[in-house]
Amino acid sequence: MQFIKTRFNYLFNSTKGLILVAIAMVAVVTAVWGMLSGPMAELGVRDVVIKALGMKIVQSEREGRIIILYHSIAMAIVAIETYMITGLLKIKPFFKTAINAIITVGYIVTMVFGMGFAYFGHNWAFHGLYIFGLSLVFFAGVMLCIALYPWNPEYYVTDKAYAHTKSGLDLERTAFFATAVTTVISALFGAVPGSFFGNGFEVFLAENIIRYPEKTTMEYSVIGHLHIMLALICIMITLIIGRWLNFKGGWHKAAMPLMILGTIVLNLGVWGVVTPLEPIAHMIIYVGATPSMLAALFLLIWSWGKLIREGTTGIAKPTFGQKLRALLRDPLRFGPTWQMLFMNFTTSGIGIFMAVKLDEIFRVWPAREERIELTGHWHVLSAIVATIILMYYGDMIGLKGRVRQWYGWLIIVLSDIAFGAVTVFEMKRLFITEAEQQPLVNLLMYLIDFGLGTLLVILAVVMAWRLIDLFKNKGRWTEEQTHELAQEVNQ
Amino acid sequence: MKRLFPSLILFAALIASCVPVDLNAPIPAFDTGIDPNTWAQIPAGEFYFGQHEDVETTDAYEIMITDVTTAQYVNFLNAALDDGYVKLDGEQIVGFYPGDEFHGVKHEERIDAGDWLFIPLNDPAQRVKFDGGRFTIQPGYENHPMTMVTWFGAWGYCEYYDWRLPTEMEWEKAGRGIDARPFPWGDEIARENANFYSSRDPFEDMNSFGSRTSPVGFYNGKKYGDYQTLNSASPYGLYDMAGNVWQWMGDVYEGMHYRFMRGGSKDTYDMDLRLWVRNNATPTYYSPGVGFRCVRDK
Structure with missing residues (x-):
């Protein structure tokens, strides 16, 4: 019993244990459900998996299944980011325990019962539990916002190396707070149309209606929701990586106000798609995305500079090769910001190229x-x-x-x-x-x-x-x- | 050597990907026994429309049981050229289209009255050849669906015979009947039901040219050599309503120049073969995976 108790405590009562469980859950879902599409379907693996696991696949429900699958994985990722935030930032112990407990139950219930409902027959109790799980994650998000509230003097900073206002307001914490608050609000842009369409199970994938000239407010809301949630997950992981690497100095002071500004404006643009501002919403989104991406670039410049400095300590005049070796010597600290840079070639750059062409x-x-x-x-x-x-x-x-x-x-x-x-x-x-x-x-x-x-x-x-x-x-x-x-x- | 080996494999793979595809590779010839000049009678009445099964109604009409074949289209081109209905414009065949009303909606493009592209002649994937006087067919493709045809080219064909392109509702009803089935033949799809991506039919070679069209009506339960097909006709007896080629629809929607297509194709996964799935493109778009069929009023 003690054996199980100690392991359970590690897995569900420590930040690293919780992250391990969530990664394992995502890995299992990715491995199994990855076999249902693309080349695995061509090779016939899909049919074998469906039969072996007793899945009930109804053709007309594909879009609904995919939406539940996306959400199941996304909730686990949101949970991982939350664990990282509560592990990295000053959070009152009560909030830390409550947030981690609620979000853990939330994403596991979402994943288990959501996937159960979507792929293994329609047990409506499972559907209710899936919604319950999502609600718990939402509630944990609200609590995280309260816990991150940056205007509490307890969290003020005086260290001049970190971005803060004259009064001591921690701008990095404010950026975390802004991202958390806007994430919670943006979740509603999915929840409301989700209930509206889900009531009659008239689900659709946004990419399938993108060319229709007339879209309803609810359809715009879904499109806005999926874009902003992914963007916010990206902004949050950028902030997390910055905290892990101890981002500070001049670049930090320049980046954090941009991150706050970018997050807020980006969200206002996305929320605008369900208002009369819709015709200019894209322009607002571009305006908001620019400072956010600039802030990520500042993190990259600072972290690469730091890696190079640390790696060339003791060398009076390092050559380009020595600097490059220093930069690349630790893939785990170089990798995250490299991936952010690489993203510009695979995501942002493509989007801009498409818009231009x-x-x-x-x-x-x-x-x-x-x-x-x-x-x-x-x-x-x-x-x-x-x-x-x-x-x-x-x-x-x-x-x-x-x-x-x-x-x-x-x-x-x-x-x-x-x-x-x-x-x-x-x-x-x-x-x-x-x-x-x-x-x-x-x-x-x-x-x-x-x-x-x-x-x-x-x-x-x-x-x-x-x-x-x-x-x-x-x-x-x-x-x-x-x-x-x-x-x-x-x- | 350890480093050289993976590099060589990668290099070989890159070279293999650059090898030009032989678009004129021999294609198996099969007589499906299905007459493309046959029309199906669709009665007036209600049916389930779309993924969410809205109940809609159509009048009675007739619809071709197969896609228009290359042979049928070539006959049309020869007749239409003689009549002056179509004309040669450089390396393309064009014909008159009366234009659409322009509403100035975001992303909408003008479709004015004038000559529009029916088919290109200079594309290596085109199976219709023109010697300056007559149109002919690349041998082997006579009973395959006409492809590399724009929406205007499909519209022009139907109009020439006083027919028309089906509306999305007419097309879906003809493919689905009056129940809520996702595929013309029923609820599930097997490789032998239709020509879709990597369906391992006798016409594809995924290591070279990939998927190719199959003769119209090919999936009718007949055995062709070693290949046994399943009878995949719709409740009204239409063939190729899922897979083989996307089919142009006749609807012109207010505020958008795009034209819609239905049915999925040889190049799409089975999910796009579901009867309610829509695709769309600008009306001048043509592809080896897009064809059409016509309807006529009773």
């Missing part, structure tokens, strides 16, 4: 080609967030030496191969015709499958290692139980 691309390509580009770029963005989480996780479980190098570089290289291939796949119509595309498509599919597949294998190895570790009396988990993320912030 609107007349030559979207006005000419069939809707299904546009759908590939749309779904491709937000899948890549989500996966980039996942890789950043995995790199931070690698650091927090204390990977060292060669294992750290292999783990970090394999995540970076494999994911970037896959994301790069997805990007070429999205844009292929610019340089190859439908009739001639198959060999290129095959190559890209191999690269995507190789990259993502191997990444999943690495994740499986890590999870298996962590599982074995749990059976050891003095396993790594015993140390992790007592170490909090804030103590390990990079000095």
